[in-house]
Amino acid sequence: MCNNMLHLSMTHYRYHFDRMKYLDFVDTEYEPAPSDLLCEFLVETDETMEFDVAAGAVAAESSVGTWTELTTMRSYVEKLHATVYEIDGSRIKVAYPVELFEPGNMANIMSSVCGNVFGLKGLKHLKLDDIHYPEVLTESFMGPKYGIDGVRKVLKIPERPFVGTIIKPKLGLVTEDHAEVAYESWAGGCDVVKDDENLSSQSFNGFEKRLDATLKARDKAEKETGERKVYMINVTAETNEMVRRAKLVENAGGEYIMFDIITCGNSGFQTLREADLDLVLHAHRAGHGAFTLDPKHGVSMKVIARNTRLMGADQLHVGTAVGKMKEGEEEVLDNIECLTSEMHGVRTAMPVASGGLYPAVVPPLLKIFGYNVVVQAGGGVHGHPDGTYKGATAMRQAIAAVMEGITLQEYAEKHEELRKALEIWQTPT
Ligand code: 3PG
Numbered sequence: 001m002c003n004n005m006l007h008l009s010m011t012h013y014r015y016h017f018d019r020m021k022y023l024d025f026v027d028t029e030y031e032p033a034p035s036d037l038l039c040e041f042l043v044e045t046d047e048t049m050e051f052d053v054a055a056g057a058v059a060a061e062s063s064v065g066t067w068t069e070l071t072t073m074r075s076y077v078e079k080l081h082a083t084v085y086e087i088d089g090s091r092i093k094v095a096y097p098v099e100l101f102e103p104g105n106m107a108n109i110m111s112s113v114c115g116n117v118f119g120l121k122g123l124k125h126l127k128l129d130d131i132h133y134p135e136v137l138t139e140s141f142m143g144p145k146y147g148i149d150g151v152r153k154v155l156k157i158p159e160r161p162f163v164g165t166i167i168k169p170k171l172g173l174v175t176e177d178h179a180e181v182a183y184e185s186w187a188g189g190c191d192v193v194k195d196d197e198n199l200s201s202q203s204f205n206g207f208e209k210r211l212d213a214t215l216k217a218r219d220k221a222e223k224e225t226g227e228r229k230v231y232m233i234n235v236t237a238e239t240n241e242m243v244r245r246a247k248l249v250e251n252a253g254g255e256y257i258m259f260d261i262i263t264c265g266n267s268g269f270q271t272l273r274e275a276d277l278d279l280v281l282h283a284h285r286a287g288h289g290a291f292t293l294d295p296k297h298g299v300s301m302k303v304i305a306r307n308t309r310l311m312g313a314d315q316l317h318v319g320t321a322v323g324k325m326k327e328g329e330e331e332v333l334d335n336i337e338c339l340t341s342e343m344h345g346v347r348t349a350m351p352v353a354s355g356g357l358y359p360a361v362v363p364p365l366l367k368i369f370g371y372n373v374v375v376q377a378g379g380g381v382h383g384h385p386d387g388t389y390k391g392a393t394a395m396r397q398a399i400a401a402v403m404e405g406i407t408l409q410e411y412a413e414k415h416e417e418l419r420k421a422l423e424i425w426q427t428p429t
Pocket of ligand 1: 196
């Protein structure tokens with residue numbers, strides 16, 4: 001009995017002690033400095049931790065704090081502590097002094113705000129929902145080299161949405177067939193042809209041979225159509241190899257490369273961007289769902305979008321709202337905002353809609369995105385009953401109809417490719 005009482009009072013003492021420690025990091029009177037990095041987290045605790053303690057724990061463990069008092073603490077270190085400056089339901093806002101971070105080092109910043117804190121006992125769920133960089137940090141990253149205006153100049157398309165396709169089947173085609181499908185896509189009306197996210201340099205379709213064959217196909221299509229055509233070859237690989245492949249593309253006369261931002265990682269991408277090649281950088285977000293989809297836990301797509309733009313991607317997949325990807329309109333609009341809103345002078349990045357698109361969904365898609373978008377359809381081009389060429393034409397016709405203010409049905413009366421696409425793939429209800 002006596003021992004139990006002692007145990008209880010010790011537990012209470014320790015709890016109280018820790019509670020005060022973490023609560024030191026909460027100050028709702030604090031006004032963030034212009035140089036602070038601001039993060040918004042969604043926090044859910046289990047029964048062992050009170051909410052305000054958890055809020056303080058997030059700020060503490062992602063800055064200078066830990067679970068106990070430290071004999072090594074100095075007053076100059078205390079000045080670097082993060083502060084919870086707003087609590088609104090489960091949403092907390094945290095301000096971080098900029099001195100906590102190494103400029104231009106995204107891995108370092110994420111190791112703090114997306115680091116150990118995600119495994120903290122007492123936090124049932126934690127989501128980094130948004131991030132806002134101060135000017136001093138934004139300036140330390142390269143940002144997009146081209147941005148929306150720049151990629152429009154590369155493609156010589158001043159206003160219209162870009163029409164793109166992804167070579168399908170996503171894996172398995174040998175190089176000659178890959179190049180042939182690319183040619184058909186461009187000749188039929190696509191501006192952009194892209195590799196799929198998991199094509200790199202497999203035995204059946206090696207990188208160098210594919211680059212050569214597909215750029216030849218591009219040249220042929222450009223000559224025949226009189227239009228600019230671009231190939232986004234996937235350079236995703238180990239970082240040095242990725243940079244080597246990107247240089248091969250530049251030397252071969254390519255204008256674009258694509259890479260997988262999640263699986264290559266921030267540092268891999270920063271190295272690629274810092275090579276500063278004359279190539280538009282297209283970021284695929286394959287794997288993002290492992291972090292973004294749980295509404296309560298992980299990292300939001302908004303954070304991935306802001307970071308990817310800041311590090312220097314010219315284009316990024318942001319969801320479709322009307323296709324096969326999970327996000328709804330509101331989330332897609334948020335992602336678009338992260339790529340296009342003012343960010344201390346950083347160039348904008350072009351939103352990419354990709355995943356389950358086909359001609360019938362083009363009108364609602366453009367209503368959401370506007371015209372600054374790459375509309376990419378894989379199955380929606382290569383699944384056309386008359387093949388890739390006509391599938392590309394049908395997508396281009398759907399875009400033309402919207403730009404002319406005509407319904408797809410009306411446009412299809414004089415355009416057989418679109419009519420056939422509308423017959424097999426109807427507008428979702
Ligand atoms: C992508 O890269 O986004 C997907 O491969 C899209 O393919 P889909 O248009 O066939 O859904």
